[in-house]
Amino acid sequence: MLRIALIMLVNDRGKYLGIVAALSFTAFMMVQQPAIFLGILSRSTAVITELPIVDLWVVDPKVENVDDAKPLQDTQLYRIKGITGVAWAVPLFRGTIKARLADGNFVACQIIGIDDASLIGGPSQIAQGLLIDLRKSDAVLVDAASAKGRLAQPGAAGQATPLGVGSTIELNEKRATIVGLHLGTPSFQSQPVIYTTYSRSKAFLSSERKILSFVLVKLKQPSDAKRVAADIRKYTGLAAYTSEEFRTLSKEFFLFKSGIFVNFAISSVIAFAIGGSIAGQTFYNFTLDHLRYFGVLKAMGATNRLLFAMIALQAFTAAALGFGIGIGAVSFFGSSSKSSPIAFELNLWLVAASAAAVILVSLLAAALSARPVMRLEPAAVFRG
Amino acid sequence: MDSGHGLAIRCRALTKSFGRGETEVKALRGVDLDVPLGELLMLVGPSGCGKTTLISIIASVLDHDSGLCEVLGRDLSELSAVEKAALRRAEIGFVFQSYNLIPTLTSAENVAVPLLLNGHGRRQALAKADKLLESLGLVGRGASQPSDLSGGQQQRVAVARALVHEPRILVCDEPTSALDAVTGDNLLRLLREIAVREGRALVVVTHDSRIFKYADRIATMNDGQIVNMEPAV
Numbered sequence: 001m002l003r004i005a006l007i008m009l010v011n012d013r014g015k016y017l018g019i020v021a022a023l024s025f026t027a028f029m030m031v032q033q034p035a036i037f038l039g040i041l042s043r044s045t046a047v048i049t050e051l052p053i054v055d056l057w058v059v060d061p062k063v064e065n066v067d068d069a070k071p072l073q074d075t076q077l078y079r080i081k082g083i084t085g086v087a088w089a090v091p092l093f094r095g096t097i098k099a100r101l102a103d104g105n106f107v108a109c110q111i112i113g114i115d116d117a118s119l120i121g122g123p124s125q126i127a128q129g130l131l132i133d134l135r136k137s138d139a140v141l142v143d144a145a146s147a148k149g150r151l152a153q154p155g156a157a158g159q160a161t162p163l164g165v166g167s168t169i170e171l172n173e174k175r176a177t178i179v180g181l182h183l184g185t186p187s188f189q190s191q192p193v194i195y196t197t198y199s200r201s202k203a204f205l206s207s208e209r210k211i212l213s214f215v216l217v218k219l220k221q222p223s224d225a226k227r228v229a230a231d232i233r234k235y236t237g238l239a240a241y242t243s244e245e246f247r248t249l250s251k252e253f254f255l256f257k258s259g260i261f262v263n264f265a266i267s268s269v270i271a272f273a274i275g276g277s278i279a280g281q282t283f284y285n286f287t288l289d290h291l292r293y294f295g296v297l298k299a300m301g302a303t304n305r306l307l308f309a310m311i312a313l314q315a316f317t318a319a320a321l322g323f324g325i326g327i328g329a330v331s332f333f334g335s336s337s338k339s340s341p342i343a344f345e346l347n348l349w350l351v352a353a354s355a356a357a358v359i360l361v362s363l364l365a366a367a368l369s370a371r372p373v374m375r376l377e378p379a380a381v382f383r384g
Numbered sequence: 385m386d387s388g389h390g391l392a393i394r395c396r397a398l399t400k401s402f403g404r405g406e407t408e409v410k411a412l413r414g415v416d417l418d419v420p421l422g423e424l425l426m427l428v429g430p431s432g433c434g435k436t437t438l439i440s441i442i443a444s445v446l447d448h449d450s451g452l453c454e455v456l457g458r459d460l461s462e463l464s465a466v467e468k469a470a471l472r473r474a475e476i477g478f479v480f481q482s483y484n485l486i487p488t489l490t491s492a493e494n495v496a497v498p499l500l501l502n503g504h505g506r507r508q509a510l511a512k513a514d515k516l517l518e519s520l521g522l523v524g525r526g527a528s529q530p531s532d533l534s535g536g537q538q539q540r541v542a543v544a545r546a547l548v549h550e551p552r553i554l555v556c557d558e559p560t561s562a563l564d565a566v567t568g569d570n571l572l573r574l575l576r577e578i579a580v581r582e583g584r585a586l587v588v589v590t591h592d593s594r595i596f597k598y599a600d601r602i603a604t605m606n607d608g609q610i611v612n613m614e615p616a617v
Binding site for chain 1: 436439440443445446466469470471472473474476478480481484486487488489493497498500501502506557
């Protein structure tokens with residue numbers, strides 16, 4: 001009889017496709033929006049992830065996330081270097097700067113100043129040029145996507161000329177020469193990311209007295225992290241976090257204090273409500289359309305239990321198919337957006353949450369649809 | 385299972401009312417009825433006289449208020465809903481006025497439903513359904529959807545569905561109302577041949593006087609009572 005239930009569902013093409021489409025939409029939206037959010041969240045902490053060599057991030061104690069750098073005094077760097085257990089400590093600047101394009105427009109960029117001597121803090125992947133070339137005069141690295149996109153030189157015919165090694169740009173009214181293109185993860189705000197040395201970033205931002213955002217610390221013994229972090233706090237008054245702690249701190253900020261999570265959550269809830277109600281309503285209508293035949297089955301001796309199993313199977317089948325199509329579409333979206341600026345990160349938790357939501361929708365639809373069938377008197381089939 | 389007297393159905397002082405107080409309608413007012421196995425009984429009478437209520441109770445899809453209704457020796461008032469469902473599954477076949485074939489299933493699948501409900505395997509059920517459809521003159525129509533069949537063919541599919549699990553009682557509600565005279569005549573001849581010849585009891589509710597000749601007895605109902613019982617001419 002369960003196979004009969006499936007045949008009844010599949011052969012009612014219009015409603016079947018309607019239910020599956022609505023559930024696909026629900027699954028797609030419920031995963032796609034949070035996946036974009038997760039992608040953005042990952043970008044927000046990409047600077048931490050891409051520096052696995054660093055054991056401790058030393059910041060102002062008021063810092064709430066990696067984008068919220070509160071400038072420190074340069075002298076703090078030397079005090080940290082003096083703490084027992086620290087193998088090395090280097091400065092890192094992270095801030096914003098305006099790049100002036102040839103057509104006079106300005107583009108806000110993220111600028112990262114890395115240690116002049118060791119070049120620790122540089123991008124993880126370089127597409128063109130060499131990191132060491134940052135030691136050349138006025139040298140900067142620009143991210144490859146922005147070199148082709150937002151920072152490309154506007155041409156006369158409306159076609160932009162990509163920046164490349166040897167191109168120059170104007171940063172805060174100072175000339176900078178591009179010595180390489182990097183493939184670093186875009187920032188939270190998706191701004192162009194420019195790397196230079198710490199001292200040159202000071203020159204670019206000459207109006208700012210303090211620019212030290214972070215002190216990156218390598219420990220002699222990584223297991224000593226807690227003790228060294230406590231000493232740093234004790235002797236400098238600064239906060240020191242392991243990479244994992246700093247990542248968590250930043251993610252929690254974006255999750256609970258930024259409001260962006262609420263926006264994405266609302267999108268997902270709306271998708272769930274709209275998709276779920278359309279799917280539920282269509283499934284309910286499908287069952288009502290077949291109420292007469294469920295009555296016939298009941299008259300012929302089908303028990304309520306069997307009829308509920310038939311309805312539940314129909315609902316779960318539509319849910320499984322809708323979920324599969326929805327997740328397939330999300331995966332396609334994710335893979336096709338890899339080369340685009342769209343942030344996207346799909347994980348098993350999201351897929352599981354979406355599956356749970358779709359199952360919930362189908363359960364509710366089955367329960368609501370089963371009600372009239374359960375209440376149906378088999379004698380109704382004799383009433384014409 | 386039967387009462388030992390060859391009786392398929394035994395009703396005594398059967399009553400049934402709908403509604404309460406001023407809106408109460410007494411659909412059955414003490415019906416006495418015996419239908420032996422091997423008999424085709426027609427229930428006739430004006431609309432609202434209680435025919436449908438009576439066959440609904442006999443088919444155990446509706447509970448009676450008082451009196452006795454035994455089907456194959458089993459007192460329906462003593463059966464639970466699940467036991468009644470089991471009785472219907474095994475012993476009662478239904479032919480409805482508007483066929484009530486499930487439109488999304490093929491003819492063979494429709495016919496196979498009672499067998500599937502009784503726990504038969506799908507392949508075996510479909511094979512038996514196809515065979516029965518062929519014996520009813522629907523050769524090669526097992527894969528057809530009900531909508532592709534004529535009214536007469538649909539009603540024959542419905543008859544096949546009612547017979548496929550070899551029930552001992554057939555309940556037919558206005559089986560010829562949607563059929564022309566010739567098709568209706570053929571249908572009743574078929575029902576009589578297949579059902580009665582094999583020792584089943586048939587209860588047919590009808591308004592169609594053209595088919596009275598196929599009955600063994602005709603029970604005339606009026607105002608919730610059987611007012612006349614006579615052999616068919």
